[in-house]
Amino acid sequence: MLDRREICAEVLRDRGPMLCVASLGAAAWDITAIGDGPQNLPLWGGMGGAAMIGLGLALAQPEVPVLVIAGDGEMLMAVGSLATIAHQAPRNLAVLVLDNEHYGETGMQATATRHGTDLLVMAQGAGISRTRRIASLDDVRALRAEALAMQGPLFALAKIDPAPKPLVLPPREGALLQARMREHLLGPSAHTA
Amino acid sequence: MESAPNAQATWPDDLYDLLKRHGIRQVALVPDAGHARLIRRCEADNDLRVVTVTTEEEGVALMQGAWLGGQKAVLLMQSSGVGNCINMLSLSAIHRCPMPMIVTMRGDFGEFNPAQVPMGQATQAVLEAMGTIVHRADRAEDVIPTAEATLKLAFNTFRPAATLIGQRVLGAKTFGKDD
Ligand SMILES: Cc1ncc(C[n+]2csc(CCOP(=O)(O)OP(=O)(O)O)c2C)c(N)n1
Ligand SMILES: [Mg+2]
Numbered sequence: 001m002l003d004r005r006e007i008c009a010e011v012l013r014d015r016g017p018m019l020c021v022a023s024l025g026a027a028a029w030d031i032t033a034i035g036d037g038p039q040n041l042p043l044w045g046g047m048g049g050a051a052m053i054g055l056g057l058a059l060a061q062p063e064v065p066v067l068v069i070a071g072d073g074e075m076l077m078a079v080g081s082l083a084t085i086a087h088q089a090p091r092n093l094a095v096l097v098l099d100n101e102h103y104g105e106t107g108m109q110a111t112a113t114r115h116g117t118d119l120l121v122m123a124q125g126a127g128i129s130r131t132r133r134i135a136s137l138d139d140v141r142a143l144r145a146e147a148l149a150m151q152g153p154l155f156a157l158a159k160i161d162p163a164p165k166p167l168v169l170p171p172r173e174g175a176l177l178q179a180r181m182r183e184h185l186l187g188p189s190a191h192t193a
Numbered sequence: 194m195e196s197a198p199n200a201q202a203t204w205p206d207d208l209y210d211l212l213k214r215h216g217i218r219q220v221a222l223v224p225d226a227g228h229a230r231l232i233r234r235c236e237a238d239n240d241l242r243v244v245t246v247t248t249e250e251e252g253v254a255l256m257q258g259a260w261l262g263g264q265k266a267v268l269l270m271q272s273s274g275v276g277n278c279i280n281m282l283s284l285s286a287i288h289r290c291p292m293p294m295i296v297t298m299r300g301d302f303g304e305f306n307p308a309q310v311p312m313g314q315a316t317q318a319v320l321e322a323m324g325t326i327v328h329r330a331d332r333a334e335d336v337i338p339t340a341e342a343t344l345k346l347a348f349n350t351f352r353p354a355a356t357l358i359g360q361r362v363l364g365a366k367t368f369g370k371d372d
Pocket of ligand 1: 023024025026027045047070071072073074075098100102103104105106111280
């Protein structure tokens with residue numbers, strides 16, 4: 001089974017302009033462990049919102065690849081947004097679900113994916129035609145290449161080792177997290193507009 | 194269509210002009226009859242991205258993403274949809290993200306349908322509980338100034354703000370039982 005930090009390290013290696021939104025909890029700690037900075041938005045709340053934040057961002061910045069990294073619990077809360085994304089069809093948006101079949105952050109209770117729910121099939125059913133099962137780091141590299149080439153919308157699902165990882169916390173001040181990404185994209189005028 | 198402004202009302206078209214004047218680029222919505230004309234105007238505009246969401250909380254998250262990327266967005270919904278947004282509005286407080294909402298009221302002045310009343314009566318309290326600055330427009334001539342105040346509050350002071358368009362402006366849906 002794949003290691004979640006190795007997946008994140010691989011998909012964010014040589015990421016170029018790629019922006020990354022990570023859902024609350026383990027996914028946010030993962031991207032922070034790989035390296036924190038203005039191209040990352042690690043979420044502290046808004047469970048169920050990660051994919052739609054990615055959509056709004058992708059529509060606002062159509063020339064910049066956007067990757068959403070979401071837990072399975074996060075994605076299950078937001079399956080409707082898969083239909084919304086399919087309908088909007090932004091070519092610069094990719095969603096990668098790290099499926100440990102559990103709500104890790106809250107004590108490892110089983111999610112529906114533990115009992116047979118397949119989020120990749122749900123994404124296909126929502127109308128996202130480019131889907132990929134991630135079974136190796138080569139698959140991760142292929143996903144990164146497609147995301148950077150903006151061949152989306154993409155949906156990828158990786159079954160991962162559920163063992164918890166050391167906590168690596170990003171800044172807790174959300175205003176900073178938002179402002180630094182806006183400044184990265186828009187320059188100093190981000191704060192005076 | 195019922196519970197929608199009559200054809201003589203100009204505020205739906207004026208709302209479209211207002212969104213354009215304020216540089217709105219993304220419009221998230223779950224349809225409501227009261228917003229039908231405004232939605233048609235937005236859909237006909239290639240510079241506005243209309244994002245029909247499956248539940249209103251998606252629209253809240255969309256506004257967060259749009260602002261991160263440097264675009265202004267607005268959420269159009271019926272009062273029932275406000276209930277679907279509650280926790281997602283945390284994003285605005287977490288990041289200080291502007292989140293303007295234009296809400297058409299049900300369960301309000303002269304309501305016919307009992308099912309609309311619980312959420313309609315809770316709409317303002319729920320929004321305010323999440324830190325939203327709420328203004329009501331209960332006369333047609335108040336809609337534009339109120340919505341403009343909402344846009345200014347949201348984008349100039351980085352918070353959620355809402356205009357509630359009262360059912361007195363929209364007319365109450367009667368399912369053909371008009372007496
Ligand atoms: C709306 C809401 N419900 C519940 C929670 C509690 N909660 C925080 S993280 C989490 C689990 C996340 O699970 P998943 O997305 O699969 O991430 P994992 O830690 O397993 O990688 C839950 C249920 C919350 N923060 N917000
Ligand atoms: Mg999980």
